Amino acid sequence: MLIEETAQTVRLRVLIVEDDSFTRIAMREMTENLGFQVMKVLATSAETLEFLQNNTPHVCIFDLDLGEGPSGLDLAHVVKRRFPNMGIVILSSHRDPRLVHVSKDNAPAGTVYLIKGEMVNSQILSKAILAAFEHQRKTKKELSQEEQIALPKISLTNSQIQLMKLIALGKSNIEIARLHQINLKSVENAISRLAKRLRIANEPETNQRVLITRHFVSLTGKHR
Numbered sequence: 001m002l003i004e005e006t007a008q009t010v011r012l013r014v015l016i017v018e019d020d021s022f023t024r025i026a027m028r029e030m031t032e033n034l035g036f037q038v039m040k041v042l043a044t045s046a047e048t049l050e051f052l053q054n055n056t057p058h059v060c061i062f063d064l065d066l067g068e069g070p071s072g073l074d075l076a077h078v079v080k081r082r083f084p085n086m087g088i089v090i091l092s093s094h095r096d097p098r099l100v101h102v103s104k105d106n107a108p109a110g111t112v113y114l115i116k117g118e119m120v121n122s123q124i125l126s127k128a129i130l131a132a133f134e135h136q137r138k139t140k141k142e143l144s145q146e147e148q149i150a151l152p153k154i155s156l157t158n159s160q161i162q163l164m165k166l167i168a169l170g171k172s173n174i175e176i177a178r179l180h181q182i183n184l185k186s187v188e189n190a191i192s193r194l195a196k197r198l199r200i201a202n203e204p205e206t207n208q209r210v211l212i213t214r215h216f217v218s219l220t221g222k223h224r
Contacts, residue, residue, distance in 0.1 A: 015048070048060075048075060111135075167209055
């Protein structure tokens with residue numbers, strides 16, 4: 001259990017878990033420049049759990065997408081069960097966890113969700129770390145309803161997100177129909193509904209598939 005401390009009386013110890021080597025270096029430099037003590041920078045869930053057997057950071061920063069295996073959110077749930085007073089920041093380029101097949105809808109109570117593309121300056125990261133630290137000192141009863149809500153989600157259904165992924169992968173309507181075992185007309189209608197939800201007009205001079213793919217790329221933070 002973490003002792004009762006405040007951000008004003010202790011130099012916060014931070015653990016960073018990120019599978020991308022370039023981002024690991026950048027996150028470490030940014031976090032240290034903010035005055036926090038970076039205990040370790042790791043790449044996998046296994047390394048993280050081994051490290052936490054003998055070390056106690058105040059705040060863990062987990063990338064949502066850790067490649068093959070458990071996601072950062074899966075790791076957050078495991079860590080919170082073992083260390084209920086540890087602050088958690090989930091870092092992601094995705095605006096919705098469903099874009100990376102995250103298996104759990106809810107983050108542990110008090111988790112701070114930080115989108116990489118919105119870190120226009122280091123102070124946003126600083127505020128996230130401090131907020132996660134403050135949350136870890138509260139009990140579940142003390143946490144407000146807003147602090148226990150599900151991770152943010154874009155206004156699309158699970159099936160629409162799956163359809164958007166398949167279009168972005170270049171799957172034809174026929175292939176999508178075969179994969180979902182539905183007829184071609186149903187696929188066309190589903191794409192039409194998706195385009196409408198994304199406010200993509202069905203006009204002769206526009207290519208709905210290209211625009212849907214661009215929207216998917218913007219949501220996942222990937223660039224082609």
